[in-house]
Amino acid sequence: MTSEPPYPDVGRADFPALEARVLDRWAAEGTFRASVEARPEEDEFVFYDGPPFANGLPHAGNLLTGYVKDIVPRYQTMRGHRVDRRFGWDCHGLPAEMEVERELDVSGRAAITDYGIDRFNDRCRESVLRYTGEWEKTVTRQARWVDFTNDYKTMDPSYMESVMWAFKQLWEKGLIYEAFRVMPYSWGAETPLSNFEIRLDDATRPRQDPAITVAFDLEPRTDDPGPMRLLAWTTTPWTLPSNLAVGVGPDVDYALRRDPDGFVYVLGAAAQERYETQLAGTENLGVVKGAELVERSYQPLFDFFADRTDAFRVLGADWVNAAEGTGVVHMAPGFGEEDQVLCEANGIPIGGVVPVDDRGRFTEDIPEWAGVNVFEANPQIISTLAEAGRLIRHDSYEHNYPHCWRTDTPIIYKAISSWYVRVTDLKEQLLANNQTINWVPDHVRDGRFGMWLEGARDWSISRNRFWGSPIPVWRSDDDQYPRTDVYGSLDEIEADFGVRPDDLHRPTIDALTRPNPDDPTGRSTMRRVPEVLDCWFESGAMPFAQVHYPFENKEWFDDHFPADFIVEYINQTRGWFYTLHVLA
Template identity: 55%
Template structure:
């Protein structure tokens, strides 16, 4: 037994009766839920309940009864946070629910261990700032660095296990998988080779997002995963005049990346864009002629001065083919030499190309910003490279892998690209440095320099600003099967539904080839070996240990660098025997590994081939919405390419958890409650319900606040506990303290159910409806909707059934005990996936059996369902609720009786059997149920408008619509509202959906107040108060005061008392009139009423001897 539990047991009161059956002590009305949870967690650990829940479900023939769940692997080199908590709760709910529905659900935990996250953490620990400290001369070496990575990636596994266990998530840590496992990595290289053999992998030289800090390219999808990848950044922009060779004119270009100007090889114009020649008559440009787009003149008013001479516009096509002087002359000699030896335009030639520094046409040129002429540096822009290649313009690359300018641009060599900006701008402005060495006729001219704030991509791991850079990389040819990915997406059920053809579907439709190689160290290797002599080219691709061992003759035990790099062999295609086959240095993008998880975790195809092929696709996955460009995407890419199937059938893409200030959670801002503090203060179930009942599960965002979690306890967990406590209290004290052991009602016995009192039949029927609704919602992974059904039912249970039936429990009615017991037992089974800890505590307390999580999900049939009774009772509840709202609006307290309530319904017969119940609940002397005709009451509808929801073309008519609303010039037309006098395009305006609302009102007579229910039923309450009513109300106030006194005196609910009651002299007669009522309600054997000295009640209660 848990020590804390043992101590608490000694301090607790001995239980009365039979409940709780799993403890020797009575229940606390307000227990410490966190302590109670730790006791349950200790019990599960000692009992091996999780393992038993899995093993209790048969896998079925060929695993047909297994529910396959993919657990997206987290990194263990950092502590878990609220995002992991949220995802983990969804995973746990689905796993528990499917188990209780009879499926076998293995829940294998996984660890993501490779890639930049691991390397950056190792660099931080080791104090490494660049790759040279790893692989350069005097560096620590790849082997030592990768060992540091291995040590760091599993640093927090213990903390993760504790965290996941405390949140009451069941998962198998003992049979986990790691992406660094040799078996996992072998499946990964198998996938690479399979794609290569299909012609879906190639090596290319392309412009990619590039992290100069980490020295590696990124794939395009990595730039779209998180909202904060793009951050606002202020850079310097420049507008530079480039001098044409055949005229004295300058063309103006604009760029946000001045560091790319030394690499400029072309200028692009739009063939159909209108351009003008402008000759300023004043200012620094006076007398010079510049060319820019006509639409951009306004952006350069200051630089062009007042009243410049502007030519007639001409098309950009007239500029195509014109040649200009390079901004800098670093690469002019290289162009001349290549033209001279005939290599300028040969494939693979690195250099400016024969047509460098020429104006060309491009369809991406616009006039939205800049000058309408685009600076092209093919090494640093994807569009630049593509259009230049079509025009025999090459590539120059004066930037190294660390983002530093090279000796090719000597004046700026050694400077980081972002640092170089200010030096380049200064030289252009002051005509110094390399600009000064140019002939004045050829010099570029700085027309304008300005700060420019824009949204700029940053590395998703190190958070440094990225650059775009041409690099050699290995690619998956995604564009080859992109359309098939779109088709297979239609087989996936998404939550929220709009993800399918929205954010995910749109991303698939525009998917580009995926760069899968990284110039790093810690990861699965690119399994490609190349000849080191271009004269004898050969490429070998390996997809298994067996293939590697066959060719290299050594036992393969480690696929990591540097061990895999050491595998070399003579090139079989080299007759001289001198060239060697050497592995390319790159490793795989860790997203390739994550996307390989379904088959790599089971070492497919080397093991478990039959199991995998009959269990793929997986049934369910969940992660946050950003994974539509991450894990969801890479899973789908590889599943389509390898198996022509989706990787998963059902997916929840939940939203983002935000801090209490609405911003992203930040340790430095301290804008969120500490997870462990929440667990200790409110419990894991409270956090679970707070997250799972919110829109965040369905793709929205959620602000986490202490108050929100606290309200969960008050609004959901305590009401559930209160119902249980009520049952055990009355069942334990009845029959003179001997207690009553309740029996389950056979809900499949229609005769037995139909013989029960109306309220019992209603509760059983409402419970049956709840269980049906929960199965429907959870079958479709609609978790917040399931939570809402439970919340509504607890309202029925506590605030309707138990409150109305309280007298029956006082009277020790066995049927009441049996029905409440039956509903509570089944309710705990239904709630077990959603609130596993409190459901376990209550269910074991009710039954004394092993665990609610080893039971089946409740599935009551129609024997217990009376739809008409449920509908009628729900209408009664609505009537009572509306009447109470009318009371509150009229400042008439509930304990004050009123004379009459009128209920006007379209079908009054359905409510006439419930008039006494309504009268009792509303505290009125009489209830009349009438038809509309019998009542003589008339209703009117008032129209409200919501201009925020108007379409743009309708919004301009808002004033006219409000005028028509006030004058009543509108009518209902089906589900729309039509305005005959307000037209759009010659037709009356119609409003739909959220654009309008209707409020129904009833004209009440004097002395009454009225309201209209959503069903159309009217409720009219008589608000006149007579002295007789006031007297009875005062007596009921006295009853409440006595009940509070009983509680404060520590009396049991069944204890009889002797009561002495003092009231103001003028109220004595009122109280004496209702003495028997007071005695009956307070269990008073004797009542002594006397005048008091003050205005308050004076109460003395003593236990009757």
């Protein structure tokens, strides 16, 4: 006797097929659109969807955050709120340019200019939309409801006009300025980077560099116990040809150690144990305070800039100590942020001492290594110092070092002209606004994000590139008749130039020139500055630029800003969340 099965045999479930049928039904019946339109416009739950770069395929991280971006709006829809979910595309910046450079086999600003900025940007425009179909297919397949039909793109003229408006708003508030200062520089991408870009993901990671100790010979004084040699430690030997000063801690004790040849080595007393081998056989002559060394002169290591009469002095700096290295710091103000500040405060400007080109190679100012990448020049520089008897010690040093987030090349710090937002002027407002945000998890507010805001620095927003929103600044090309014009709308451009451009990209925007109204001779011309905006500035403008504020939808935006919900992965606390917060 056979027993009947307790339940009918329905076979194995084909879950992918079931999912496909659900998706087909949603598409056929317009379920997503109906779920939005069935809710009242006066009861909106506002969600900001961060724009991905459209010239790459979606990855696991996009899918993970995508589920959260779907679940919360669905839940709010079920509670009766209207939740528009507009997809967006981050179109500008290094991701697109690097892709096109590889495709065209051109690299560097000079090669791109020779190829043609117009042709290069046309290729970028094509590249950024290459994978939109794959994105829509993947996002739809994961059952996420999102509006691709009414998407926004950061390269749309309407979006770019709102970005232009934001720049002018900051300018009129005195929050935009231009400065020549040392900042992170990607020689792989040939552009400066902002401080938060070098902290994205694993951009800062372990790297081995040479660590060398070199001797600077002090100019002799009659009361010296012998020829004095300051020992300085550095992990950037390539900056030594540009040395203009050395720093000591005024309150730090410095040991005097005389070798059998009569040379007196000067280094931090606390560093002597680390240099036990090098100091073997030397006589201990006691200690002096760093303040006694300040303003003494020394002989340059190299003669490249030996004609500088204001340089090659010992400077006092409270931040110098002997906890690492020798307690003596070599300073190249063209390649170090603290070096620049200290040197300029002591009457040693950078001047022309930045002998590294856009591609990270020494210029003709350093003829021995002209055309050589600075990192590749390190061994040659070390060898030259050894031959000259200036190399005291040579080690290998592993430390966390920043890399370009797009080219993966180690960055350098280099003095360059750039445009900045005075974030430091906004710091208290940023901190106060952060307290009103409902962070999940809540420790991010005063932890990762709050501490980042505490240390926020002025934001470099200009890039020496091609494919991006133009910095809307025009200047006179004759310093005798200075004038600066900043534009915040197409109407303003049309009023001054007599044309209304339908493309705000280079080189179209660069071609807009006009006579300088302040020049009675009529010979000077107003020309746009060459830089474009950091693409993070554009993505930070997303809340208002996506709706072409303030030119359209002004009342809606004023009533619906800020958003009710936003979600991204944790490192966006130093990326998109940060730029949203600043531009808000």
